[in-house]
Amino acid sequence: MSEQFEPSESSERAERAERAEAAERLRRAGYSEADVQREVTELEEKSATAARIFDLRRIIGGLFVVYGVIVTIAGITDSDAEIDKAQGININLWTGLAMLALGIFFLAWLKLRPTAPVTPTLPPEALDGKPPRGE
Amino acid sequence: MRTPTDPAYTAARLAAELRLPTNWLDYTILGIYFVVVLGIGFAARRSVKTSLDFFLSGRSLPAWITGLAFVSANLAATEILGMAANSAQYGAYTVHWYWIGAIPAMVFLGIVMMPFYYGSKVRSVPEFLLLRFDRGAHLLSSALFAFAAILISGVNLYALAIVVEALLGWPQWVAIVVAGAFVLAYITLGGLSSAIYNEVLQFFVILAALIPLSVLGLKKVGGWDGLTDSLTESHGDDFVTAWGGTGIGSDNPLGANWLTIVLGLGFVLSFGYWTTNFAEVQRALSAKNLSAAQRTPLIAAFPKIFIVFLVMIPGLVAAVLVPKIGTADSDLQYNDAIPYLMQELLPNGVLGIAVTGLLAAFMAGMAANVSSFNTVFTTDIWAKYVVRGREDAYYVRFGRLITAIGVAASVGTAFLASSFSNIMSYLQTLFSFFNVPMFVVFIVGMFWKRASKKSGFWGLLAGTTAAMVNYFVLYKQDIIGIPTDQGANFVSAIAGFVAGAVVMVAVSLFTAPKRDEELQGLVYGTVSPGMAEPPAAGDDAWYRRPALLGWSALILAALCYIPFSF
Numbered sequence: 001m002s003e004q005f006e007p008s009e010s011s012e013r014a015e016r017a018e019r020a021e022a023a024e025r026l027r028r029a030g031y032s033e034a035d036v037q038r039e040v041t042e043l044e045e046k047s048a049t050a051a052r053i054f055d056l057r058r059i060i061g062g063l064f065v066v067y068g069v070i071v072t073i074a075g076i077t078d079s080d081a082e083i084d085k086a087q088g089i090n091i092n093l094w095t096g097l098a099m100l101a102l103g104i105f106f107l108a109w110l111k112l113r114p115t116a117p118v119t120p121t122l123p124p125e126a127l128d129g130k131p132p133r134g135e
Numbered sequence: 136m137r138t139p140t141d142p143a144y145t146a147a148r149l150a151a152e153l154r155l156p157t158n159w160l161d162y163t164i165l166g167i168y169f170v171v172v173l174g175i176g177f178a179a180r181r182s183v184k185t186s187l188d189f190f191l192s193g194r195s196l197p198a199w200i201t202g203l204a205f206v207s208a209n210l211a212a213t214e215i216l217g218m219a220a221n222s223a224q225y226g227a228y229t230v231h232w233y234w235i236g237a238i239p240a241m242v243f244l245g246i247v248m249m250p251f252y253y254g255s256k257v258r259s260v261p262e263f264l265l266l267r268f269d270r271g272a273h274l275l276s277s278a279l280f281a282f283a284a285i286l287i288s289g290v291n292l293y294a295l296a297i298v299v300e301a302l303l304g305w306p307q308w309v310a311i312v313v314a315g316a317f318v319l320a321y322i323t324l325g326g327l328s329s330a331i332y333n334e335v336l337q338f339f340v341i342l343a344a345l346i347p348l349s350v351l352g353l354k355k356v357g358g359w360d361g362l363t364d365s366l367t368e369s370h371g372d373d374f375v376t377a378w379g380g381t382g383i384g385s386d387n388p389l390g391a392n393w394l395t396i397v398l399g400l401g402f403v404l405s406f407g408y409w410t411t412n413f414a415e416v417q418r419a420l421s422a423k424n425l426s427a428a429q430r431t432p433l434i435a436a437f438p439k440i441f442i443v444f445l446v447m448i449p450g451l452v453a454a455v456l457v458p459k460i461g462t463a464d465s466d467l468q469y470n471d472a473i474p475y476l477m478q479e480l481l482p483n484g485v486l487g488i489a490v491t492g493l494l495a496a497f498m499a500g501m502a503a504n505v506s507s508f509n510t511v512f513t514t515d516i517w518a519k520y521v522v523r524g525r526e527d528a529y530y531v532r533f534g535r536l537i538t539a540i541g542v543a544a545s546v547g548t549a550f551l552a553s554s555f556s557n558i559m560s561y562l563q564t565l566f567s568f569f570n571v572p573m574f575v576v577f578i579v580g581m582f583w584k585r586a587s588k589k590s591g592f593w594g595l596l597a598g599t600t601a602a603m604v605n606y607f608v609l610y611k612q613d614i615i616g617i618p619t620d621q622g623a624n625f626v627s628a629i630a631g632f633v634a635g636a637v638v639m640v641a642v643s644l645f646t647a648p649k650r651d652e653e654l655q656g657l658v659y660g661t662v663s664p665g666m667a668e669p670p671a672a673g674d675d676a677w678y679r680r681p682a683l684l685g686w687s688a689l690i691l692a693a694l695c696y697i698p699f700s701f
Contacts, residue, residue: 040256048184049193056200056332063171074484082482087354092484095347
């Protein structure tokens, strides 16, 4: 491993040599943390998921808009018998509207905060965790 | 005590009675879902270039996706039907599986354990054991996990077949072939990304199914007050409380006291499941950085706190509407609670959503097991002991092949599920045997530096054996008196934990410890050399701080107990 390094400062060189030596010692002892780290880091650099995976929000948004429309229409055209079955609540209408709202929420989120372009080694950090509410 | 019955027999007997009045509208909704599932598989295929993409989504997914997949991988249909069954049988005790039996463990995983898991860059839970202990512990845990994953995947497939047969009238083999083929297709195409994306989708569909069902169910029995009044009258006061009748020595339907609930379920079983079950942990390991990995179980904790209402309410409503449910006097089994309410309450349209949600949940439950199985089998067993050092593309191909073999094996093992009527009980039994010893080995290995190389293997072996002996010999042969299967699970879990811990300590005292430099980033108080990754922009926002998310979840879960405690 050590031949890959081209240290610019002597202190850094010493530190790296020490680290490489430790890694070498571990390697001799069997499969070690250093092996896993190296293997996974190499694979992470070649990985294509971050760059090529599509945005899930589009799929959730699309599916729920379609489902929302279908179920809402079913609700509008429901007969009294169907409403009676559902304890007097037009459950198709309410569920349909709620699903439509969820679908629109995901599409709006996607529109407002589109996927950030990916830099080669670092995955995108802009879109993360929380909906853009209140920002 | 409940007599275990054969679910296949039950389903066949129920086929005519529980048949849902589905029409073209419901089938359209179901059909659209299947198309989208396959579409995700094909679209995700582009992103698979390396084995890391196939098995771990290239460690690149955002926290909201991995978090919802984390909760969804657990929210399989066996869990949904099983927890509704638990509620119909044991009442409000079901909340324990969520508030004490999940949240503390999820928070612990996110805050305490994730830096070691994610920071050490391991690709699986067994791989962590390889680094911390030795090949013995690694091979044993990999083999146990692969075995358990296939068994549980088979349980899902079998449960799907009997439910689909009862509800839709499809022959069992059709349901098994169709579901198996779809899971096989989308995982071999897109790998873990496809499994995770489908899990997130399933999460929303299952909510869209369970929320209307719970609302209508409550309306039917006169709201929450009407529900509790009826149940208090028919089943006694304790049925609608969390802790009533759980004093040591007192009698309650669960067959467990507060001590076995807190230690057995809340500590051993739950920590074992949530922190070392790779089908769950894999979701967090696919997150794009340490912060996102830590937040994965924490984001999952919030939906988890409230999902209990969506499975418990239908179960309780069914117990009111069919007072004899689960007894010889009724045709309905506890597991039929949700299908029964779907039949009674949902008009076409929402019914289609509910059927889709159930099928999606069955497939996602199976997919979670298959996608974790193929990872462990390929990276931990095949690439380390059988065919070593081949080029990366070979392992991607092998991963696809083993996925097909895994699905085929699941089909083959599906019939094993037939000896328990309460599917949940079956799963818990398996977890008490496979996850508990894993958990004890982890917890000792992570917090006790002195735990030696060899102690991992012997702890794992002793824990598994002790849990099995307790369950199959002491309990099943009536040598010790525990009133129910669930109660016996809790005790078996505690036995497995104690045996594993004692053996680990004993073995460690007589064998050589690992050197300090081999333990960097694997033991509490050390930092992995690879963890010097800079924090990502925006991850320091207050609402993304793991400690805040974790403590909020814990406090919320504790507050939820208040209305059920008095």
